Amino acid sequence: xxxxxxxxxxxxxxxxxxxxxxxxxxxxxxxxxxxxxxxxxxxxxxxxxxxxxxxxxxxxxxxxxxxxxxxxxxxxxxxxxxxxxxxxxxxxxxxxxxxxxxxxxxxxxxxxxxxxxxxxxxxxxxxxxxxxxxxxxxxxxxxxxxxxxxxxxxxxxxxxxxxxxxxxxxxxxxxxxxxxxxxxxxxxxxxxxxxxxxxxxxxxxxxxxxxxxxxxxxxxxxxxxxxxxxxxxxxxxxxxxxxxxxxxxxxxxxxxxxxxxxxxxxxxxx
Amino acid sequence: xxxxxxxxxxxxxxxxxxxxxxxxxxxxxxxxxxxxxxxxxxxxxxxxxxxxxxxxxxxxxxxxxxxxxxxxxxxxxxxxxxxxxxxxxxxxxxxxxxxxxxxxxxxxxxxxxxxxxxxxxxxxxxxxxxxxxxxxxxxxxxxxxxxxxxxxxxxxxxxxxxxxxxxxxxxxxxxxxxxxxxxxxxxxxxxxxxxxxxxxxxxxxxxxxxxxxxxxxxxxxxxxxxxxxxxxxxxxxxxxxxxxxxxxxxxxxxxxx
Numbered sequence: 001x002x003x004x005x006x007x008x009x010x011x012x013x014x015x016x017x018x019x020x021x022x023x024x025x026x027x028x029x030x031x032x033x034x035x036x037x038x039x040x041x042x043x044x045x046x047x048x049x050x051x052x053x054x055x056x057x058x059x060x061x062x063x064x065x066x067x068x069x070x071x072x073x074x075x076x077x078x079x080x081x082x083x084x085x086x087x088x089x090x091x092x093x094x095x096x097x098x099x100x101x102x103x104x105x106x107x108x109x110x111x112x113x114x115x116x117x118x119x120x121x122x123x124x125x126x127x128x129x130x131x132x133x134x135x136x137x138x139x140x141x142x143x144x145x146x147x148x149x150x151x152x153x154x155x156x157x158x159x160x161x162x163x164x165x166x167x168x169x170x171x172x173x174x175x176x177x178x179x180x181x182x183x184x185x186x187x188x189x190x191x192x193x194x195x196x197x198x199x200x201x202x203x204x205x206x207x208x209x210x211x212x213x214x215x216x217x218x219x220x221x222x223x224x225x226x227x228x229x230x231x232x233x234x235x236x237x238x239x240x241x242x243x244x245x246x247x248x249x250x251x252x253x254x255x256x257x258x259x260x261x262x263x264x265x266x267x268x269x270x
Numbered sequence: 271x272x273x274x275x276x277x278x279x280x281x282x283x284x285x286x287x288x289x290x291x292x293x294x295x296x297x298x299x300x301x302x303x304x305x306x307x308x309x310x311x312x313x314x315x316x317x318x319x320x321x322x323x324x325x326x327x328x329x330x331x332x333x334x335x336x337x338x339x340x341x342x343x344x345x346x347x348x349x350x351x352x353x354x355x356x357x358x359x360x361x362x363x364x365x366x367x368x369x370x371x372x373x374x375x376x377x378x379x380x381x382x383x384x385x386x387x388x389x390x391x392x393x394x395x396x397x398x399x400x401x402x403x404x405x406x407x408x409x410x411x412x413x414x415x416x417x418x419x420x421x422x423x424x425x426x427x428x429x430x431x432x433x434x435x436x437x438x439x440x441x442x443x444x445x446x447x448x449x450x451x452x453x454x455x456x457x458x459x460x461x462x463x464x465x466x467x468x469x470x471x472x473x474x475x476x477x478x479x480x481x482x483x484x485x486x487x488x489x490x491x492x493x494x495x496x497x498x499x500x501x502x503x504x505x506x507x508x509x510x511x512x513x514x515x516x517x518x519x520x521x522x523x524x525x526x527x
Binding site for chain 1: 407442465467493497498
């Protein structure tokens, strides 16, 4: 049985992780110490984390403040996503505070927060984040809808809706998490995505059987794909096995393992 | 030996085995360390006729012939078809298939499935059945007859010596709900496959069912299927049991005349 060995050097960046609680299922190792322990086990230098609590807080910004406080003692190991709801009061000031606190990217949840991805408020916060130099991230889902709690949402976010938003704001940088992009090699959707500053995290795609990650790397180029675990919602080894099994050279794997995320997240906000 | 106890082959455009896919499965097994795939070929929609499940089983036979050391077969049937038992006898006795695969045409505890379970019990071959507790309206509408863990528990009460495997803890909805029922059904096994790779899921399955009732499988989620076992907090001995030892023990019970 294959086991993960850190093949990709010291610069591994997990572009997709969380700290905090989820009301519908108990998570473990979901605090800073737990996530750091996972990172050390897998040789991850930096994790890009969002607040799990912030998703369902009315005032998401409280979740941002929490993870900022919690990660302060290990700030060099974390990049922070700022979770904000542009349909809620005061997000402009909260976004500025996140920028001042060193958050590296914005996280939006249009389905959880009840606004349309092409609504004026969504476009406004995308514009504000872009002006501040922050990439904008979307996650297609938190949990599989088949196991949804009766008070959880039903729908997943459609990646094509995110692509359509990106086309409306071609100067913004987008990060798509938890997406299944099963498009064929010649799909026009890849060409549209390739034309934009658009990054995709790989945790729900595969390097074997249908080889959707290989197709994605071929279509977008190796510099647009990000390693992400989804921890502590998801177990981390699969992401590394996908990278191990990917039919690509070591340079490509090094970019996916961390080079791309380092470039993306280490850019200083304006 | 690492045994994936729930995997599939599929048809190509000509209706025969999709050899590209079945070869890709072996390639994935080589990369991920899976020695043996126990497979079926499902038709996922519409009523399932004898001609359809017979053709599906024929493709499984083709896969075994193509990779005899890497594939074992389940015989897929619609239990309500009058030729279901004949098909099982032919595939298990004649072609060496290791068990029976059931999908969602009927609940596992319904009377129409009982003759299949009787034969499987008599021959001590496993019955791997699609199952789950979907909480989303789409799956609920698509699969009104999906067997939940409660159906499995009831079937196990009726056939306590049957080797029943509820499929894919990670592919059928509320897995925590399933564990609550399966912990009270001591003869039912659970496979770990499915696209859901929730952290803590396998550990909780082992805690609820005991190490001997949890079986490694992918159901086409290859890296996820392997990764969730690697990440489970298990001893090396227990991990080896999940990865193949437990299913080998099931195969060793075979008493087919």
